[in-house]
Amino acid sequence: MKLSLDWLSEYVDLPEPAEELIDVLPMLGIEVEEGDETPSASLDKVVVGKVLEKNQHPEADRLSVCSVEVGEQEPAQIVCGATNFNPGDRVPVALPGAKLPGGFKIKKSKLRGVESEGMMCSAKELELGEDDAGLFILSGEPEIGRKITEVVSKSTTLELEITANRGDCLSHIGVAREVSAYYQTPICLPEVKDSAAPANSARGNSLLSSVEVQSSQCPYYTAWSVKEVKIAPSPDWLIERIESIGLRPINNVVDITNFVLHETGQPLHAFDLKKIAGAAIIVREAKEGEKIITLDDQERALTTKMMVIADAEKPLVVAGIMGSVDAEVDDNTTDIVLESAWFHPGNVRATARSLGLHTDSSKRFSRDVDPEGVEFAARRAIDLIIEITGGSATNEFISIGKPPRTSRTIEIETAYVEDRCGFEVSTENLTASWKRLGFDVEGTSPIRVTVPSYRSEVDRPIDLVEEFLRIRGTSDLQGSKFLSPSLQRDNQPSYDLCDLATDNLTGQGYQEVCNYSLRSANELICWFPELPSDQLALGNPLTADHTHVRPSLLPGLVEVLAHNQRNLTELNRVFEIGRISDPVLGEMQS
Incomplete structure (x- = not known):
C-alpha cells in the first residue's frame, strides 16, 4: 500500500522529520518497503510550458509540431507524439540539458527532419504519477517558465507491506490510528455532514425501483443515490492526493470513490443510473456461463461461486473486485447510485484468485473491512460528491441486512x-x-x-x-536468569545398547543410514511372501510407494547398497538402527 505522508498529516501530527516514521512503523508491525519523494530533485530544467500552436508534422501522421511558450526566451519548437492536448494547455516541458528520472538526458534533435528543442512530458516520465497515456496536463494556470518542482507539491510516499491480519491499516486513517497511539497525539477524523438521508427513509423521489440481496455472502449492503451531478476533472487538491499514491485521475466522481477508499479503507462503487436496466440492483451469484467485460476491457467468464452486482438483465460488478464497462460513470452521467457494502472475505479472495484479478478493492475486502465503516465511508463520499460535482442527495438510502460484526x-x-x-x-x-x-x-x-x-x-x-x-515496546526490558527445575532420568537399556552399537560399528568404518519406515506393497510381497501384509498396511497412505510399515530393516539396506553400486560409490559398509513392525506380535520393535 502507498502512504502519502502529506496526506497522513491531515489526520495526525507527524514527527519532525516525518521520515522518522520509516523507523517507527516497523516497530508497530507495519513493514516499510521503500520511500519515494516526488517530484524528483533532478527536474531543475523542467518548466511549465504553454502550447501556442499544434500543427501536423509534414513527414509523420502520428507526430505534431508545436510552438510552446516556456518563459522569457523565444517559444520552443517541439515535436510530440501525444494526442491528448490542445493549444492553450499548460504542460511540463523538459528543456535541453534536463536529466529526467532514469538518466534520460534531453538535447536538441531532429525528428523526421524537423528540429525539436525539448520534450513535453507525461506524469510517468517525471515520476509524478503512473499515467503515461499522454502529456501531463497541469490544472489551473501555473506561471509559464516556473520550475515544475515548484508547481507540483513535494510529498514523501511510503510503500507499506501490511500483514494479512491487519486489514484496518490499509488506509491513511488506519495508519493514523497507529501513529496516534505511538506518539500519544490526538487523531482528527473527517466529519460527515447530513447530506445523505437516514437509513431506509421515505422514498418519494426514488431513483431506484428495487434493491435485492440474494446472496448469503453479502450480509450488509447499502445503496445511495445522488442526482444532477456534473462530471468534470477533479479539483487540484483531489488530483494531488490521487497522484501521490500512484493512481491516475479519471473524473471527479471516480476520483472521490478512490480517495475515500484510500482514506478510510472501505471500497465504494459508483454506477451511472441510466445504465442500470430497470433501475434495479440485485446482489446474487453469477449464472452458469455468464460473462462480464470489466473496466480494464477484459472479458471474464464467471462461475456460479462468484458474487456479482447485477441489474435486471446483466452483471454490472464482480462484487468487491471491479465494475464493468456497462455501468461506468462517464462524461454524460447525471445521476449516480453509490454502493457501500460488506462482502465475505473468503468469497472475494477466491474470486480474485480464480479470475487473476487483484485490485485495491479486493485487497481490502479479502482482508475484512470494518462493517461499521460502511455507512461512514458512503456518507463521506456523498459529502464530497455534492461539494465537488454540484449534485444533490436524494432521500434514498437503502440498507439491507446489518453489520456482521460490532465492537x-x-x-x-x-x-x-x-x-x-x-x-x-x-x-x-x-x-x-x-x-x-x-x-x-x-x-x-x-x-x-x-x-x-x-x-x-x-x-x-x-x-x-x-x-x-x-x-x-520491548527495547527497555531487562534481562534475567531463566530458572527451570533440573530434569534428569536414566536411559532405557535399549538406548544404551543402541549407542554402544553405533560407536562400535562406526569405529569399524561402517556408516549409519536412515531409510523411510514405510515401504511399498510389492516390495513386501517379494521379500516376505509369508507375512500377512494387510496387517502392515496404512489406512490412508499418501503415496503408492509408502503404503506399509516395514517389518525389517533389510530391504532398505539392500536398496542403499544397490544405489551406491549404480552410482559407482565405494560406500558398501552401512548399518541402520531403527524401529520395525512385527505383524505377529502386532507392535513396534526396536
Whole structure:
C-alpha cells in the first residue's frame, strides 16, 4: 500500500522529520518497503510550458509540431507524439540539458527532419504519477517558465507491506490510528455532514425501483443515490492526493470513490443510473456461463461461486473486485447510485484468485473491512460528491441486512498479562496502553476491554497481551536468569545398547543410514511372501510407494547398497538402527 505522508498529516501530527516514521512503523508491525519523494530533485530544467500552436508534422501522421511558450526566451519548437492536448494547455516541458528520472538526458534533435528543442512530458516520465497515456496536463494556470518542482507539491510516499491480519491499516486513517497511539497525539477524523438521508427513509423521489440481496455472502449492503451531478476533472487538491499514491485521475466522481477508499479503507462503487436496466440492483451469484467485460476491457467468464452486482438483465460488478464497462460513470452521467457494502472475505479472495484479478478493492475486502465503516465511508463520499460535482442527495438510502460484526468486550486479569509477559505490570499501565489504541477499558479485576469493530483480529485475552507489548515496546526490558527445575532420568537399556552399537560399528568404518519406515506393497510381497501384509498396511497412505510399515530393516539396506553400486560409490559398509513392525506380535520393535 502507498502512504502519502502529506496526506497522513491531515489526520495526525507527524514527527519532525516525518521520515522518522520509516523507523517507527516497523516497530508497530507495519513493514516499510521503500520511500519515494516526488517530484524528483533532478527536474531543475523542467518548466511549465504553454502550447501556442499544434500543427501536423509534414513527414509523420502520428507526430505534431508545436510552438510552446516556456518563459522569457523565444517559444520552443517541439515535436510530440501525444494526442491528448490542445493549444492553450499548460504542460511540463523538459528543456535541453534536463536529466529526467532514469538518466534520460534531453538535447536538441531532429525528428523526421524537423528540429525539436525539448520534450513535453507525461506524469510517468517525471515520476509524478503512473499515467503515461499522454502529456501531463497541469490544472489551473501555473506561471509559464516556473520550475515544475515548484508547481507540483513535494510529498514523501511510503510503500507499506501490511500483514494479512491487519486489514484496518490499509488506509491513511488506519495508519493514523497507529501513529496516534505511538506518539500519544490526538487523531482528527473527517466529519460527515447530513447530506445523505437516514437509513431506509421515505422514498418519494426514488431513483431506484428495487434493491435485492440474494446472496448469503453479502450480509450488509447499502445503496445511495445522488442526482444532477456534473462530471468534470477533479479539483487540484483531489488530483494531488490521487497522484501521490500512484493512481491516475479519471473524473471527479471516480476520483472521490478512490480517495475515500484510500482514506478510510472501505471500497465504494459508483454506477451511472441510466445504465442500470430497470433501475434495479440485485446482489446474487453469477449464472452458469455468464460473462462480464470489466473496466480494464477484459472479458471474464464467471462461475456460479462468484458474487456479482447485477441489474435486471446483466452483471454490472464482480462484487468487491471491479465494475464493468456497462455501468461506468462517464462524461454524460447525471445521476449516480453509490454502493457501500460488506462482502465475505473468503468469497472475494477466491474470486480474485480464480479470475487473476487483484485490485485495491479486493485487497481490502479479502482482508475484512470494518462493517461499521460502511455507512461512514458512503456518507463521506456523498459529502464530497455534492461539494465537488454540484449534485444533490436524494432521500434514498437503502440498507439491507446489518453489520456482521460490532465492537466486542474481552475480560482479562492483570495476573494473566504478567504470566505471559514475564514481568510485573500495573493495571494503570495496561489500561493506558489499551486506551491509546482506541479501546474502551473498564474495571480492574477483571479488566473489561471493548475492542472496536475495525480490529477484527483482536478477540482473545492473548491478543490484548500482544497489543500491550506492541504499543509498549520491548527495547527497555531487562534481562534475567531463566530458572527451570533440573530434569534428569536414566536411559532405557535399549538406548544404551543402541549407542554402544553405533560407536562400535562406526569405529569399524561402517556408516549409519536412515531409510523411510514405510515401504511399498510389492516390495513386501517379494521379500516376505509369508507375512500377512494387510496387517502392515496404512489406512490412508499418501503415496503408492509408502503404503506399509516395514517389518525389517533389510530391504532398505539392500536398496542403499544397490544405489551406491549404480552410482559407482565405494560406500558398501552401512548399518541402520531403527524401529520395525512385527505383524505377529502386532507392535513396534526396536
